[in-house]
Amino acid sequence: MDHPKDEDLILHYYGEGEDALSLEAHLASCEGCREAYAALERDLAAVLEALPVPARGEDYGRRVWQRLSPRLERRRWWEILAPRRLAAFASIAALVVAAFLVGRYAPKPQPAPPETVSEQARLRILLADVGEHLERCQRAVIELVNTNGAVDISTEQAWTEELVAANRLYRRAAEAAGERTMASVLEELERTLVEIANSPPKLTSTDLRELRQRIAEQGILFKLRVFGSQLEAREQASARERARRTS
Numbered sequence: 001m002d003h004p005k006d007e008d009l010i011l012h013y014y015g016e017g018e019d020a021l022s023l024e025a026h027l028a029s030c031e032g033c034r035e036a037y038a039a040l041e042r043d044l045a046a047v048l049e050a051l052p053v054p055a056r057g058e059d060y061g062r063r064v065w066q067r068l069s070p071r072l073e074r075r076r077w078w079e080i081l082a083p084r085r086l087a088a089f090a091s092i093a094a095l096v097v098a099a100f101l102v103g104r105y106a107p108k109p110q111p112a113p114p115e116t117v118s119e120q121a122r123l124r125i126l127l128a129d130v131g132e133h134l135e136r137c138q139r140a141v142i143e144l145v146n147t148n149g150a151v152d153i154s155t156e157q158a159w160t161e162e163l164v165a166a167n168r169l170y171r172r173a174a175e176a177a178g179e180r181t182m183a184s185v186l187e188e189l190e191r192t193l194v195e196i197a198n199s200p201p202k203l204t205s206t207d208l209r210e211l212r213q214r215i216a217e218q219g220i221l222f223k224l225r226v227f228g229s230q231l232e233a234r235e236q237a238s239a240r241e242r243a244r245r246t247s
Contacts (some may be wrong), residue, residue: 003030005235009037010128036239039121124238126177130170130186131231137163137189138224144196145212145221154201164193185227192220 004012004023012023027034140163144156167190174183192215199211215221 003033003239005128005239009033009040010125011132012037013041040125123177123179124235126170126173126179127231127235127238130174130182131228131235133163133166133170134185134189134224134228134231137167137193138221138228141192141196141215141221141224145215147208148205149208150202150204151208152202153196153199157197157199157201160193160197164190164197167193181227182231185223188218188220188223192218 004026008023012020027037140156140160144153147153167186171183171186171190174180174186195211195214200207203211
């Protein structure tokens with residue numbers, strides 16, 4: 001398999017990777033990726049120790065899925081938000097924002113903890129998770145704008161509400177990290193997601209056409225593609241730098 005990206009390693013850390021056996025085999029044979037994963041494990045463990053984040057209950061994903069599954073008539077973009085993955089994404093978003101806020105707003109412990117999360121490590125986690133988040137949001141918006149005729153979007157709205165909650169956490173983390181462009185893109189995305197979530201659940205053809213037009217005028221899909229490409233480039237540069245240091 002190809003070298004895993006940071007978001008693949010993060011999902012693997014939480015037991016949410018799609019092909020855990022292949023990734024484990026790759027880590028066993030690739031020293032660079034193995035060292036990168038070990039560093040990521042240390043960073044995420046330090047985040048957890050520095051600021052425990054109240055987690056949603058273990059049955060959170062299952063409860064949301066039970067509420068929505070009777071209305072799911074075909075497999076669409078929300079496949080990636082199966083019950084366990086839904087809860088994991090929410091927890092990861094909370095951890096990312098905690099990683100940035102703990103060093104800025106929490107009182108300094110005395111003595112200092114033996115292991116802290118470096119600014120570089122926190123930024124690395126943020127880039128990977130926001131990239132994954134933007135991809136999920138882009139799929140959701142594309143699914144909606146490509147729908148024709150009168151439609152019931154109540155299912156899409158329920159998932160969109162979850163995306164809004166995660167988006168706000170990532171925006172807070174971006175602001176705390178000084179990533180102003182990222183925070184601006186997330187703010188614009190949030191307005192689009194909120195509009196979808198607050199629309200009538202049953203849209204006529206005219207309603208849907210007007211919503212699609214407003215989304216097009218905002219240019220959010222283009223912005224997500226462009227910024228997503230920029231994030232991927234930064235991740236690749238970071239991976240090359242890590243590989244250079246370990247070579």
